[in-house]
Amino acid sequence: MTNPFTPGFGLTPIILAGRDIAIDEFAAALAGTVPEARAILISGQRGAGKTVLLTEFRELALEAGWTDLRMHTSSTSLLEELRGQAISRLREIDPEAETSRLTSARVMNVSAQRDIVQRYEGEGEPLAVVLDRLAELAEAEGGGLLITLDELQSVDRDQLHALTQHVQDLIGSGHAVAFLAAGVRTGVDALLDHERTTFLRRAHRLEVGSVDVGTAAEAIRMTVADTAKSITPEAAVLAGEISRGYPYLIQLIGSKAWQNSGDAEVIEVEDVRGARDAVVAAMIKNVHGPALRGLSARKREYLRAMLEDEGPSAVGDIARRMGIDPRNQSTYRERLIEDDLIRPAGRGFVEYALPYLDEALRHEEREGVGADVEPDRGVRRSHRGRRA
Known part of the structure; x- marks a missing residue:
């Protein structure tokens, strides 16, 4: 039997956990009930389910008859990619994409010659005109125009401004347009500080993260229930507890x-x-590793000072362990909150924001910063050795 769980980043699971409200709201936005919610900015930590939710929204739009244009932050020019994708769609759905014109005729023998004219060949019409035509045709088919952009934190700010300007123009013209973007929270926050990202600052913000343990256990149970296997209630509950409700870990412990x-x-x-x-080791390697990489020595010291506490840590105790004035610890506290590594846990207290971050820090103390959690083991013959 094929394993039904999908612990890879960006892979859509069979059962979505804790996203009902967001999905219902976007479905309503597509239907026109709340059109102001058609511009959505999804943010969260690595493994929190940003791309999964973006993909689910896109599928909802496609099912509703919308036309989608998927932008990629790796492209040399977002506008060139936007034009290319828009023209490709127009060639598929525009009845006037291909026309013919009379170039010669013979009256006595009643013969004629016509040339086929491709409306969208070459540069031709401005991008604004191309998008306006595509949006018009998309609406005529009962849907609208959807533009998506993942890994938002990696985009060039000026290119993003140019892209969102076209989106605003389409909305201002009364077209049914939706814009979805997703990215790592810290990078997205830095991007939104830019003066030319006003449109995104006005977008509906969705922060994705952990769900409650009961929801995680039910998602695991339902995933297994769709197969020939089953899982005992106790096993499902334990799996939910180990996952701590983190989307990546839900899929990983299930797998x-x-x-x-x-x-x-x-x-x-x-x-x-x-x-x-194995689940904790994978979390340390794939989530904590990138999050801790490049962290300053003082920030790392702050995180390690929290290890002495079983629950939330008092900021005063952290300052004492670091040997600094309690008033000065707030600088590191705020920066680590911005990095999504800690979060407030009541007045004067903080806690780790990611599951098993304490175990990642203890691993660093034992093995050194950057040490692999699961060193490669075993020896076997290569294909050359087998042939020999």
């Missing part, structure tokens, strides 16, 4: 427990419990 169950028809508590170490 590892599925593997551990082998050919058995039921996933048991032992299968889930035996997957914990």
Whole structure:
């Protein structure tokens, strides 16, 4: 049986956990009930489900008959990519994309010659005209025009401004247009500080993150229920607890427990419990590693000062352990909150913002910064060795 879980980044799971409200609101926006919610900015940490939600929104739009244009931050020019995709769509749906004209005729024998004219060949019409025509045709088919952009934190600010200016012009012309963008929160916040990102600052902001443990357990149970296997209630609950509601971990613990169950028809508590170490190691490598990379020594010291506490840490205790004035710790506190590594936990208290960050820091203390959690092991013959 094929493993139904999808722990890879950006892969859409079979069951979405904790996104009902956001999906219902966007469906209403597409239907015209709340058109102001058609401009959405999705942000969150790596593995929080940003791309998954962006993809789900796009699929909802396609099902509703909308025409989509997917932009990529890796492109040399967003406007050139926008023009190319828009013209490609127009060639598919515009009845006037191809016309003919009479170039010669013979009256006595009643013969004529006509040339085919491609309306969208070459530079031709300005981009604004091309987009206006595409939006008009999309609406005529009962939908609208959807433009999406993932990995927003990597985009060139001036190109983004030019792109969103076209979106605003289309909206101002009364067209049904939706704009969806997603990116890592810290990068998105820095981008929004730019004076030319006013349109995005007015967009509907969606912060995605962890769900409650009960929802995580139910998502795992429902994912398994769609297969020939089953999972015991106790195993599902334990899997939810290990995931701590983090979307990436929900898929990861489900996938590892599925593997551990082998050919058995039921996933048991032992299968889930035996997957914990591998799940934490993957979280440290794939999420904490990039988040901690390049962190200053003082910020890292602040995080390590929190390790002595089982729960939230008092900022006064952190300052004392670091040997600094309690008033000065606020600088590091605010920066680490901006980095999505800690979060407020009541007046005068903070806690780690990511699951298992404490274990990642303890691993660094034991093995050194940047040390691999799962060093490669084992030896085997290569294809050359096997042939020999």
